[in-house]
Amino acid sequence: MKLIISSTSPYSRKCRVMVREFALGDAIEEVEAHPFDDDPDLLSANPLGRVPCLLMDDGQALTESAIIADYIAERAGEPWPRDWTDRRLEALGSGLLDLTVMRRVEMVRDEGIRSDFWIGRRERGIQRALDELEAGMGEADNPHAQGPLTMAVALGYLDFRYPECDWRSGRPRLVALHDTWASRPSFRSTQPPADG
Structure with missing residues (x-):
């Protein structure tokens, strides 16, 4: 199988972490693609032109990181707990990533087409999501599950692309979660x- 990724994509990173956690590197080969360049290998596997994309041995492709993560976990024998709390935290973490x-x-x-309105709206959403995730960490039984992993990847992406948001301030549970994964x-x- 081939996992088509971009090394700067947080969605790809989530799946890449799981491949490593579950020791599936021999079964799943990572292939770098550049979505904004309309990489032909990516487009032939995923007409949406997004990463990650898991191209399976039978030629079918799975798109969307949450579905790929579920497939990776199933292939590994479901080693992480999955309940509605975990799914809720995963959805909130994915929403934070999206924003x-x-x-x-x-x-x-x-500059001429950049929108301060949309930047500000997304920044406010990021802060609300962080506050909700900080509160939600009290419900998480295990940091080694898809929900907390998604959250940790989102926090890492904030450090990478939006470090000035200062997500650590007043959020000790999120800091502890990130440090556990880091x-x-x-x-x-x-x-x-x-340099990405």
């Missing part, structure tokens, strides 16, 4: 490139 990516896209637009080899080896 942060949308903010980033708006920030790199040409110490793991799977997380360290999937850091986005500094």
Whole structure:
């Protein structure tokens, strides 16, 4: 199988961490693609032109990181707990990722078409999501599950693309979660490139 990724994509990173956590590197080969360049290999596997995309041995492709993560976990024998609390935290973490990516896209637009309204709206949403996730961490039984991993990836992406948001201030549970994941080899080896 091939996992088509971008090393700067937080959605790809989530899946890449899981491949490493579950020791599936021999079964799943990572292939770098550049979505904004309309990479032909990516487009042939995923007409949406987004990463990650898991191209399976039978030629079918799975798109969307949450579905790919579920498939990876199933292939590994479901080693992490899954309940509605975990799914709720995963959805909130994914929403935080979405807001942060949308903010980033708006920030790199040409100055004449960049929208301060949309940047501000996304920044306020990011802060609300962070507050909700800080509260939600009290419900998490285990930091090694898809929900907390998604949250940790989102926090890492904030450090990468929006460090001035100061997400750590007043959020000790999120800091502890991020630090737990940041110490793991799977997380360290999937850091986005500094020049990305």
